[in-house]
Amino acid sequence: MGHEPVAGQVFSHRYLQHNPGFLQIATPNSLVGPWVDSDLHPSNHRLVMRTQQLVDLSGLAPRLAEIAPRPVTDDEILAYHSPDYLDRITALDAAGGGEAGDGALMGPGSLAIARLSAGGVIAAVDAVMAGPTRRVFANVRPPGHHAMRDRGMGYCILGNVAIAAHHARRVHGLSRVLVLDWDVHHGNGTQDAFIDDPGVLFVSVHQDDHYPAGWGAAGDVGVGEGTGYTVNLPLPAGSGNATYRAAFDRVVTPIVASYAPELIIVSAGQDASIRDSNGRMYLTVDSFRWMTQAVIDLADATAGGRLVVAQEGGYSESYGPYCTFAVIATLAGETGLIEDPIAARGFDRNTTSTQVNAAAEAALGAIVAAQRDYWPVLRG
Numbered sequence: 001m002g003h004e005p006v007a008g009q010v011f012s013h014r015y016l017q018h019n020p021g022f023l024q025i026a027t028p029n030s031l032v033g034p035w036v037d038s039d040l041h042p043s044n045h046r047l048v049m050r051t052q053q054l055v056d057l058s059g060l061a062p063r064l065a066e067i068a069p070r071p072v073t074d075d076e077i078l079a080y081h082s083p084d085y086l087d088r089i090t091a092l093d094a095a096g097g098g099e100a101g102d103g104a105l106m107g108p109g110s111l112a113i114a115r116l117s118a119g120g121v122i123a124a125v126d127a128v129m130a131g132p133t134r135r136v137f138a139n140v141r142p143p144g145h146h147a148m149r150d151r152g153m154g155y156c157i158l159g160n161v162a163i164a165a166h167h168a169r170r171v172h173g174l175s176r177v178l179v180l181d182w183d184v185h186h187g188n189g190t191q192d193a194f195i196d197d198p199g200v201l202f203v204s205v206h207q208d209d210h211y212p213a214g215w216g217a218a219g220d221v222g223v224g225e226g227t228g229y230t231v232n233l234p235l236p237a238g239s240g241n242a243t244y245r246a247a248f249d250r251v252v253t254p255i256v257a258s259y260a261p262e263l264i265i266v267s268a269g270q271d272a273s274i275r276d277s278n279g280r281m282y283l284t285v286d287s288f289r290w291m292t293q294a295v296i297d298l299a300d301a302t303a304g305g306r307l308v309v310a311q312e313g314g315y316s317e318s319y320g321p322y323c324t325f326a327v328i329a330t331l332a333g334e335t336g337l338i339e340d341p342i343a344a345r346g347f348d349r350n351t352t353s354t355q356v357n358a359a360a361e362a363a364l365g366a367i368v369a370a371q372r373d374y375w376p377v378l379r380g
C-alpha cells in the first residue's frame with residue numbers, strides 16, 4: 001500500500017455538458033450580432049476540459065486522489081438561496097432551460113449539472129475534513145461566485161462556494177472559514193451571503209470598476225457583527241505579478257494569518273491572466289503558483305492544512321488552462337511537469353511583473369487604510 005495522495009481533484013465529464021448558449025459583443029440594437037459564425041460563449045466547456053487534459057496528459061492525474069462529486073440537496077441549496085429562486089430554476093429546468101438571472105443562462109440539464117457543481121465543492125470540503133487528503137481542487141462548472149440568494153448572475157446558477165461554506169459550518173461545526181476569491185471579477189454572491197457574519201471571512205482580490213458594477217470597493221468591509229470580515233482589494237486594470245505579490249504580502253497574508261481559519265476555500269478564477277478576454281490584468285503562471293503556495297502555507301499554519309480550491313472563471317482557452325494546471329500541480333507539490341508557454345518565450349518580461357505602478361500603489365494605500373482599524377495590515 002502506498003501513501004494516500006495529499007492532494008485530490010473533483011471532476012466529472014457531466015460538467016462539460018452545461019451549455020450556456022451563445023454570447024457575443026454586439027450593438028444594443030442587434031440581437032444576433034453581425035456574424036454568420038457565432039462566438040462560443042466565454043463560459044463554454046473548453047477551459048475546464050482543457051485543464052483536465054493537462055492534468056491527464058502531463059502525468060499529474062495519478063498523483064491526485066479522485067474525489068467523486070454528488071448533487072446538492074434542496075436543503076443544501078436553501079442554506080443560501082431563497083425558496084422562490086429554487087422553485088424558479090426548477091421550473092425553468094423542466095421547460096428545457098432559460099435565464100436564471102442576468103447573464104446566467106441554463107440549457108437542457110443545467111440544473112442537474114449545477115447541483116453536481118455545488119456538490120463537487122461540498123465533496124471537496126468533506127474530503128479535506130476527513131483526510132488524509134488535505135488539498136482538493138474542484139474542477140467544476142458552472143461557476144458560482146456571482147449567484148445571488150434570489151437570482152443567478154454572471155454565468156453562475158448556484159453559489160457553489162457559499163453553499164460549501166455553509167456546509168462546512170453546519171455539518172463540520174467550523175466557526176472560522178476563509179473564502180479567498182482571486183477571480184478577476186468581484187465575488188458579489190459570496191460576499192452578500194456572509195456580509196454580516198464573522199464566521200466566514202471573505203477576501204476578494206479583483207479588478208477595480210469591473211463586473212459587477214458597484215461591487216467590491218475597498219470601503220465595503222461588512223455590516224453589523226460582520227464588520228471587518230469582508231475584505232475587498234480592488235486593483236486597477238493593468239496590475240500584474242508585482243502588484244498581486246504586494247497585495248498578498250501587505251494585506252491578504254497578514255489578515256488571514258490573524259483570522260486563523262479552520263478551513264480555507266479559494267474561489268479560483270484564472271481570468272486575471274495576461275491573455276484573458278474578460279479581464280485586463282497581467283498575471284502569468286508564476287503568480288498562480290505562488291498564490292497557491294501562499295494559501296497552502298496559510299492552511300498549514302492555521303487550518304491543519306485543509307484547503308479547497310474551486311474553479312470559477314477563466315476565459316483564455318490557450319493560456320487559462322496552464323494557469324489552472326499550475327494551481328493543481330502546486331497543490332500536489334509538483335512544479336516541473338509543464339512549463340509556462342509565455343515565460344518560455346520571454347513574453348512575461350514586462351514591468352507589471354517587476355514594478356507596482358503609481359495607480360496600483362495608490363489603490364494598495366487605500367486598501368490598507370480601509371483595513372487598518374480591523375487587521376494588522378502593512379504599509380508599503
Ligand SMILES: [Zn+2]
Pocket residue numbers: 183184185269271312313314
Ligand atoms: Zn471572473
